[in-house]
Amino acid sequence: MAEDHDERRRRLARAFTEALPAPEEIREDWGLLIVDTVLPNGVWSRPGLSLRDRSLITIAALTALHRPNELRLHIGRGLDNGLSRAEIGELIMHMAIYGGFPVAVEGMRIAREVFDARDAAEKG
Amino acid sequence: MAEDHDERRRRLARAFTEALPAPEEIREDWGLLIVDTVLPNGVWSRPGLSLRDRSLITIAALTALHRPNELRLHIGRGLDNGLSRAEIGELIMHMAIYGGFPVAVEGMRIAREVFDARDAAEKG
Amino acid sequence: MAEDHDERRRRLARAFTEALPAPEEIREDWGLLIVDTVLPNGVWSRPGLSLRDRSLITIAALTALHRPNELRLHIGRGLDNGLSRAEIGELIMHMAIYGGFPVAVEGMRIAREVFDARDAAEKG
Amino acid sequence: MAEDHDERRRRLARAFTEALPAPEEIREDWGLLIVDTVLPNGVWSRPGLSLRDRSLITIAALTALHRPNELRLHIGRGLDNGLSRAEIGELIMHMAIYGGFPVAVEGMRIAREVFDARDAAEKG
Amino acid sequence: MAEDHDERRRRLARAFTEALPAPEEIREDWGLLIVDTVLPNGVWSRPGLSLRDRSLITIAALTALHRPNELRLHIGRGLDNGLSRAEIGELIMHMAIYGGFPVAVEGMRIAREVFDARDAAEKG
Amino acid sequence: MAEDHDERRRRLARAFTEALPAPEEIREDWGLLIVDTVLPNGVWSRPGLSLRDRSLITIAALTALHRPNELRLHIGRGLDNGLSRAEIGELIMHMAIYGGFPVAVEGMRIAREVFDARDAAEKG
Numbered sequence: 083m084a085e086d087h088d089e090r091r092r093r094l095a096r097a098f099t100e101a102l103p104a105p106e107e108i109r110e111d112w113g114l115l116i117v118d119t120v121l122p123n124g125v126w127s128r129p130g131l132s133l134r135d136r137s138l139i140t141i142a143a144l145t146a147l148h149r150p151n152e153l154r155l156h157i158g159r160g161l162d163n164g165l166s167r168a169e170i171g172e173l174i175m176h177m178a179i180y181g182g183f184p185v186a187v188e189g190m191r192i193a194r195e196v197f198d199a200r201d202a203a204e205k206g
Numbered sequence: 207m208a209e210d211h212d213e214r215r216r217r218l219a220r221a222f223t224e225a226l227p228a229p230e231e232i233r234e235d236w237g238l239l240i241v242d243t244v245l246p247n248g249v250w251s252r253p254g255l256s257l258r259d260r261s262l263i264t265i266a267a268l269t270a271l272h273r274p275n276e277l278r279l280h281i282g283r284g285l286d287n288g289l290s291r292a293e294i295g296e297l298i299m300h301m302a303i304y305g306g307f308p309v310a311v312e313g314m315r316i317a318r319e320v321f322d323a324r325d326a327a328e329k330g
Numbered sequence: 331m332a333e334d335h336d337e338r339r340r341r342l343a344r345a346f347t348e349a350l351p352a353p354e355e356i357r358e359d360w361g362l363l364i365v366d367t368v369l370p371n372g373v374w375s376r377p378g379l380s381l382r383d384r385s386l387i388t389i390a391a392l393t394a395l396h397r398p399n400e401l402r403l404h405i406g407r408g409l410d411n412g413l414s415r416a417e418i419g420e421l422i423m424h425m426a427i428y429g430g431f432p433v434a435v436e437g438m439r440i441a442r443e444v445f446d447a448r449d450a451a452e453k454g
Numbered sequence: 455m456a457e458d459h460d461e462r463r464r465r466l467a468r469a470f471t472e473a474l475p476a477p478e479e480i481r482e483d484w485g486l487l488i489v490d491t492v493l494p495n496g497v498w499s500r501p502g503l504s505l506r507d508r509s510l511i512t513i514a515a516l517t518a519l520h521r522p523n524e525l526r527l528h529i530g531r532g533l534d535n536g537l538s539r540a541e542i543g544e545l546i547m548h549m550a551i552y553g554g555f556p557v558a559v560e561g562m563r564i565a566r567e568v569f570d571a572r573d574a575a576e577k578g
Numbered sequence: 579m580a581e582d583h584d585e586r587r588r589r590l591a592r593a594f595t596e597a598l599p600a601p602e603e604i605r606e607d608w609g610l611l612i613v614d615t616v617l618p619n620g621v622w623s624r625p626g627l628s629l630r631d632r633s634l635i636t637i638a639a640l641t642a643l644h645r646p647n648e649l650r651l652h653i654g655r656g657l658d659n660g661l662s663r664a665e666i667g668e669l670i671m672h673m674a675i676y677g678g679f680p681v682a683v684e685g686m687r688i689a690r691e692v693f694d695a696r697d698a699a700e701k702g
Numbered sequence: 703m704a705e706d707h708d709e710r711r712r713r714l715a716r717a718f719t720e721a722l723p724a725p726e727e728i729r730e731d732w733g734l735l736i737v738d739t740v741l742p743n744g745v746w747s748r749p750g751l752s753l754r755d756r757s758l759i760t761i762a763a764l765t766a767l768h769r770p771n772e773l774r775l776h777i778g779r780g781l782d783n784g785l786s787r788a789e790i791g792e793l794i795m796h797m798a799i800y801g802g803f804p805v806a807v808e809g810m811r812i813a814r815e816v817f818d819a820r821d822a823a824e825k826g
Contacts, residue, residue: 125547128547130541130543130544139511142512142514142518146515147518172500172503173503178497179492180515
């Protein structure tokens, strides 16, 4: 049913803008734009590349562009999408060549934080 | 009087480098360069675009270039120059298209902080 | 009628990918993503900012990010959306401060090309 | 034999700097740095990610960073490493979200050029 | 005499905007801003670093930021300011580490063009 | 002796990844890549530019690219390599022109932090 689909979109949009704050004046539309264009209904829902492939290229771009906050989220998502910790380390090292060592130093630091947080959560 | 004009430049330059720290060795010249080239005597003083227009394009550039600290200052200044909160949200959403969603996620977060701080200051 | 709306989307999508070439394998979906997310049905269709304001911020971002090919298109569109040549020059000069003089040098060169091409077209 | 290995390095280094010109004064060392650090003996030779994975992340980074000349080389190499044309198109579309639509417009244009050149070479 | 100083500024400003075209509407002010802020009267005229040092850091920034047109000008100026061809090659190689190999590949190509053009001019 | 050389590489690599954390899975190789490609055995060990020159261009690139964490390290190293505080301030001011004022504002803030920390350490 179209209505249910729309309710789900709005629920997801609210969830995004609770995790990623936005001004009240634009919050609902911004959340819906993310839902429809990015995920779960946007490019991430297209069948042309696997979720693992999409995590690879997203982490690559966020490392090379030096976007530390988004990178943190997507390293976690990459683990959920089937990348191993070793593969994520390998990918960030590869980015030292294409985006420069400083962006890879930052990427390594963030990956370490995400992995340590997962270890702590599992132990806890 | 030229002297008074110069005294005002030096007072403004000192104010800038109190808000935006710089090494003692360069501090005075750096403050004067900002005063003369940026504001209040630089590009911001030119009549060819309104202050509201200049705030629009400055916030656009700082969002797209991912310069969070300067963006915080200029979102506040944008409100002072006549932009509404809704317009600033709209502008940051537009930047998702031209600079990528990650820079807009950061921009939304910073705009929310600035707006919340203004609300708190008004209540306080 | 939904069908007519969809036909229009597809016609516009084809027009985009004739002007901006893309691989055959992705061309149709890519054109539709631009139509729905960017223009004419995406952020550019939202009422929260005027077309003139959207041209200002788009040209600002493309200048600061050093995207010469897209900048050329959007300087032309900015003229169509009501910006004067003097305002576009003023905007690019402002970007020298926020993105550095080299991006403004490029922006000035491209603006000059666009303006000269319009003059030639009017005379021709 | 170590000597043969070194001869191969020097031959490859010369081949790189014929394709990618460099000043005579640095040319040999520059070619050797690429051979040892990038490929074939650098990060590209590490077993932690497949060649297809490395092409995915390299094309992602070069698209997002707007490096058109290197992107052209790596789209061709990506085809050789097992990426399909549809996958490359999908990857560039994904970058519209993370690096902005302008970098994807450029990426699509370059991918189309590479694919057309391969078609022409096959026919010719 | 102040007047002569101003005449010189205007002559230099005109020369800049002949080499680096700008729209007629902004051309004079743009040229004057470059003269007063960049060179010869701006940061380049300050005694705190030698001209050779300023060429080093300018070429470094333009290589790392991937600004090919401005880089071409400043490699030539660097030779005039006392950098050797070998030093310029060394500097661009260093940038491979901090900005990524693709920006250094471009830098090497442009340096080679500038050096070849100088050789041709000397022979011619 | 080759063995001793290798032991030294591994000791330095461990020191790097203690200061700059990385995932356990890649940590050793990542540290070795830095040792061999960056410093002390990589580009920084080449004789073509002095250590002072290399600090100048590294600080220039890190300021212009807006890499605050790496910039902090390299401003300290620049002092150790013979740059004066006044020269570092001058260099960051120069970057306002080529990378935009916002990156120089950040650079000035970080330089001030590094200088203040050195003063505190000397007094302490």
